[in-house]
Each structure stands twice: as structure tokens, then as C-alpha cells.
Amino acid sequence: MQNTVLNFRKDVLENLPITNKRYEISDAKVQFLKLSVGTGGTKTYYLYRKVKGKPQRIKIGNYKDLTIEQAREQAKKLNSIITLGGDPQEEKRKERNQLTFKELYEFYYNQHAKVFTKRPKDNRNMMNKHVFPVIGNIKAEQITKEKLRKLHLSIGEIRSGATANRIITVVSSVFTFCIKHDYFAGTNPCSRIKKFRTFSRDRFLSKEELLSFFNAIEQEEELFKHFFQVLLFTGARKGNVLSMKWIDIDFELNRWRIPDTQTKNKEVNIVMLSNEVLEILKYRNEANKKLQPPSLFVFQGDGKEGYLKDPKRAFERIRKRMGKDDIRMHDLRRTLGSYMAISGVSLPIIGKALNHKSQISTAIYARLSQDPVMDAVNLAIKNMQK
DSSP: OTTEEEOOOHHHHHTOOOOSSOEEEEESSSTTEEEEEOTTSOEEEEEEEEETTEEEEEEEEETTTSOHHHHHHHHHHHHHHHHTTOOHHHHHHHHHHTSBHHHHHHHHIIIIIHHHOSOHHHHHHHIIIIIIIIIITSBGGGOOHHHHHHHHHHHHHHTOHHHHHHHHHHHHHHHHHHHHTTSOOSOOTTTTOOOOOOOOOOOOOOHHHHHHHHHHHTTSOHHHHHHHHHHHHHOOOHHHHHTOBGGGEETTTTEEEEOGGGSTTSSOEEEEOOHHHHHHHHHHHHHHHTSSSOOSBTTBOSSTTSBOOOOHHHHHHHHHHHTOSSOOTHHHHHHHHHHHHHTTOOHHHHHHHTTOSSHHHHGGGGGGOOHHHHHHHHHHHHHHTO
């Protein structure tokens, strides 16, 4: 049916055959308007004609999104622009290049990040704080590699190399997505920007610091005290503990099931609950039953979702009492893994306990699990001296 001319009618277009090769048909009413039929049955309207001496294929839209009349009207408009000496593709590129970086980010966030990335809200907050004030209102075509390199260096000096690297990664993803989906006609200005060398953080609380930590949380109200105890004793991520639901707690099997929609690795995580954690949960469960109505969440609060907000201020108070300003909440997760390693637990078991998907994440605990290595070295030396 290649180059067949038909009067576009719904009954005709609906019944076009699907073949093992893409083909196209032309409309009998509007010159240069064509419909492409793919091997999977996808149908696309486009205009095919010479523009300033060169043939161009200008996409109008998908068949399922436009009526035949809408496609014809758009084809007529394009024909008028071309007849008057214009170039629709060039106009479209200019229009897209007039978008600001923040506008590009909105396309990326709504069509990609919210569905396919791990921490879309966290990344958005990071962009609001560090990127949009600097380049948010600049036209995308005016954002150069030099501008982004200066932004990267500035954030690295003010915040950290890891934060600066993460920002450049997100900005690069925005440009890559928008170029791929025709929201931006330029090139990715993030290419070949040298990132800071970073190191895996291995901070965990020593026995002395743990004693200080336990004393410090005793001065907090019960809700925060229990939250930080569960955070430490489960080794779970802060966001998961904050949003912990009663429905996911199994008191018979002593486990907590974290749904795949709430995990970093997008898989269901099973957290085994120690006796200490079970006592806290049972206590909170009894208290929760007295609420009218009972909360869905273990750590109920006035957050937008119904659970406790990020307790940053409480943790600041705890750090101040401890006299330690270099610890983070995530170090509590790392502390559980570290003491498991010190106790001689194998790396695969530590990885399973912390729900690591990759062995690389567990590797930082290898240096703490040295007793078997030392035993092997001592045995070898002993045999050499026999």
C-alpha cells in the first residue's frame, strides 16, 4: 500500500492492515498529509514535503490523539508556513530553546522522575535549594558547560563533593531526557564535567558514643525516643521507619514487611525485629488502640501523610547533648551493620539484614570483620615456625 492515496475517513483508517513492514498512505484532500502505519500497528500523521529545497518529514501527531479534521487543519497550517518561506521545524526548535531550565525540569519531573527515579521529591527539593536560584530562569540554550562547572564547584565548596556530583547527575538527566523527547534541540552541557572524587562514608557510633546516644535520647519525648531506638535497632532507612505501618508488622513471625513501593531497591524488604524493637512496637500498639481513631502508622504525627515529620530538630538536640556534630541519622543504620561485622557476622548476612541489593553497599563492613583473617595469618605463621 506504499504511497497509496485515500480519502481519510475513520472507517478506512481504522481498518488499515498491519504488515511486517512500515508503510504510509496519503490523504486525497490535503496535499502532503500522510499517515504512517508501523509494524506494531502504530499510526502517525505527518507532513512530507520540501522545505527550502530539502525534503522534511514533520510529525503532526499520533492517530489516537487527533481526529482526522484536526490533523488536516494542522497540515494546512504547516503548508501555509512553508509556502510563505518559513521552516516549521526551525520555528519549533527556536520555541523549544526558549524554555527555561526550570520549565525543562518540569517536563522531566512529571514525565520521568516521578515514575522512574528513586527519590524524586528529595531531588526536587535539592534543585529548589541549589539549582533553580542560579539557573532556573535562564533559557536552556544559554546554559553553558562553563556555567554548570562553576555551579558544580560552588556547591562542592559550600556543601560537599557528593552533593555537587548528585546535582550535576540530575541536571544531565534533565537535558538527556528533554533532548530525547524533543523538548530541547541543543546538546547536553553537562558532558565531560569532571566530578569530585568521593569516598564511601563509614562513620558509625563507638561504644562510648552509643552510651552517650542512649543517654541523650532519654531526654526526648517518648515518640522521638522510640523512633531513634527503632532506627538504630532495625538498621532501616529513615524514610521507611517514619512511614512504618501497623499492617506491615507481623508480631508472630517477628518481622516487618516494607512494600516495594517504599524501598530504595524497588523490592519488598523483610526486616527481622529484635526483642528490643518488638517491646517498643507492642507498647506503641497498645497506646495506639486507645486513639480515636487509631493511627495507621507506628509513629503517628501531623505530617502531610499522617506520620511523623522528619525529626531533624530532635536529632540536632541529641547531637548537642552528645557533643558530636559529625554524626548523621544514616550513621545509625551503619552502626548496626558495623557491630554485626565486629561480632563476626558474614558480609552476605549483613547485606541481607540491611536489605542491600548490591554487595558493593556491604563492602564497607569488610574492614571490621577481620578476626577470621587474623586467625588465618596467625595459623600460617605458626605452621611456618614448626
